[in-house]
Amino acid sequence: ETSEKDHEFQEKIDRGVRIEANDWMPEGYRKTLIRQISQHAHSEIVGQLPEGNWITRAPSLQRKAILLAKVQDEAGHGLYLYCAAETLGISRDEMTAQLLSGKAKYSSIFNYPTLTWADIGAVGWLVDGAAIMNQVPLQRCSYGPYSRAMIRVCKEESFHQRQGFDIMRQLCQGTDDQKAIAQDALNRWWWPSLMMFGPSDKDSVHSEQSMKWGIKQNTNDELRQKFVDQTVPQAEWLGLTVPDPDLAWNEEKGGYDFGEPDWSEFYEVLKGNGPCNRDRLAARNKAWDDGAWYRDGLTAHAEKQQTIAAE
Ligand code: ACO
Numbered sequence: 460e461t462s463e464k465d466h467e468f469q470e471k472i473d474r475g476v477r478i479e480a481n482d483w484m485p486e487g488y489r490k491t492l493i494r495q496i497s498q499h500a501h502s503e504i505v506g507q508l509p510e511g512n513w514i515t516r517a518p519s520l521q522r523k524a525i526l527l528a529k530v531q532d533e534a535g536h537g538l539y540l541y542c543a544a545e546t547l548g549i550s551r552d553e554m555t556a557q558l559l560s561g562k563a564k565y566s567s568i569f570n571y572p573t574l575t576w577a578d579i580g581a582v583g584w585l586v587d588g589a590a591i592m593n594q595v596p597l598q599r600c601s602y603g604p605y606s607r608a609m610i611r612v613c614k615e616e617s618f619h620q621r622q623g624f625d626i627m628r629q630l631c632q633g634t635d636d637q638k639a640i641a642q643d644a645l646n647r648w649w650w651p652s653l654m655m656f657g658p659s660d661k662d663s664v665h666s667e668q669s670m671k672w673g674i675k676q677n678t679n680d681e682l683r684q685k686f687v688d689q690t691v692p693q694a695e696w697l698g699l700t701v702p703d704p705d706l707a708w709n710e711e712k713g714g715y716d717f718g719e720p721d722w723s724e725f726y727e728v729l730k731g732n733g734p735c736n737r738d739r740l741a742a743r744n745k746a747w748d749d750g751a752w753y754r755d756g757l758t759a760h761a762e763k764q765q766t767i768a769a770e
Contacts, residue, residue, distance in 0.1 A: 472673045477603040480546035488672055491665065492602050493547050495674065497554045500540035501565035504558070505739050507533045509573040510582060518576060525622050526579065532615045539612065543604040559744050567725060568655050570733030577630055577637075577644035583623015585645075585652040585690065591616045592686045593656060601673030624693065631697045638698070645694065646702045653717075654725045656683040662722075688714045 465485055471478070478484055507530050514530065517523035541551050557563035568586050573579060594613050600606040630641040657663055657679040669675040687706075694701050705718035727733065 469671075472601050472671075475673075477606065478601050479603045487668070488674075489547050491669060491672070491674060492605065493544055493549050495669075496540055496544040496547070496605055497549065497557070498564050498566075500537050500544060500554065501558045501563050502569065503533050503537035503540060505565045505569045505743065506586075507537075508739055508742055509569055509571070509735075510579060512573050513576060513579050516576070517579075522626070529583070529619050529622060532619065536612050536615070539608050540605075543608045546604045555747070559740070559747055561731060561740055564729065566655055567728040567733065568651050570728050570735045570739060571647070571651050572735055574647075575640045575644060577627070577640040578648070580623050580626030580630060580641065581644035581648040583619050583621075584627050584693070585623070585648050586655070587616050587619040587623060588690060589652050589655045589686050591620055592682050592689070596676035596682075599673075599676055627697055627699075631699065641697070642699050645699050649702050650720050650724075653683055653686070653720045654728075656680075656686065658722065658725070659719075684714055687717050691715055 464483060468483065468485060468488070478488075510526060510530050510533075514523060514526055517526050541554060544554060545551060554563070558565070568589075573582065591613060594609050594616065598606055598609040598613060600609065627641055627644075630637040657666075660666060660678045660680045663679050666675060666678050670678070691701055691706065703718045705716065707716050708714075709716045728736065731737075
């Protein structure tokens with residue numbers, strides 16, 4: 460049953476009016492945004508782990524400084540997005556509890572291991588590249604706080620993508636062994652990167668409604684296609700081979716034809732059975748537990764200040 464209010468809301472969306480935190484909104488719209496923004500925030504937070512793995516082993520001081528800055532940016536994006544979700548009436552504590560218990564989803568990509576330094580290049584190039592492809596249109600999302608958050612996030616993501624590509628460039632212009640680890644990283648990260656865009660359109664549960672509400676601007680398959688079209692020439696420039704025997708330029712559509720990702724692997728990762736799901740959750744839980752003394756200290760300090768103020 461759509462009410463008069465729902466109609467008015469839809470008209471507002473269709474006119475391109477941004478929805479703000481205090482505006483009336485249908486419960487479904489609120490829930491969809493909380494789901495998407497919190498999953499996005501969790502992805503940024505968990506996304507620190509695969510790269511954090513290499514901070515102590517970066518090959519030079521310069522690479523280490525860049526990587527450290529990038530991982531800190533991801534933390535910032537996470538906090539920014541938790542704040543955007545909080546404007547919709549969920550607390551940061553609730554979202555944290557959902558992540559730590561394993562109830563919340565976060566991007567499948569962060570459940571894969573970073574085995575070599577070339578993986579840090581591939582993550583920046585492909586994973587952040589895919590993230591930008593998905594997030595640039597979200598700058599036009601109908602929900603104001605989310606769309607504005609995306610502007611800054613996208614600027615930082617494009618720096619991340621370039622630093623990843625630069626690592627790949629350096630490796631590909633290096634020794635045979637360096638080129639070989641770059642190719643190996645591409646082989647392992649290509650398909651999981653394509654899965655970041657979500658299931659194919661026919662299996663996407665939320666796309667239709669989310670597009671009607673202006674939350675999403677594109678379908679999962681549209682963005683996946685754009686990503687392939689943008690990335691294949693970059694791989695060629697690097698002298699690397701994309702691990703897809705079905706990849707072929709299609710003159711008629713002005714884009715590449717490409718193979719189907721292994722969706723059974725995707726759904727296994729979503730169920731918690733990816734190569735690193737357990738490690739990632741354990742790491743987040745440990746970080747939370749290790750920080751207990753600090754949170755307790757802050758609470759004790761705040762209580763003391765209140766007592767002093769009341770005296
Ligand atoms: N990893 C984990 N879960 C996923 C993924 C993925 N790559 N893709 C889809 N899903 C989940 C959806 O969250 C949804 O689950 P739910 O109903 O339990 O919430 C289910 O699979 C069905 O998918 P869709 O109906 O297509 O879901 P949706 O319309 O939300 O589209 C998408 C998925 C494209 C990821 C969308 O949520 C989105 O654009 N999110 C914002 C961007 C984002 O989260 N990026 C994170 C990675 S980038 C980074 O952090 C660096």
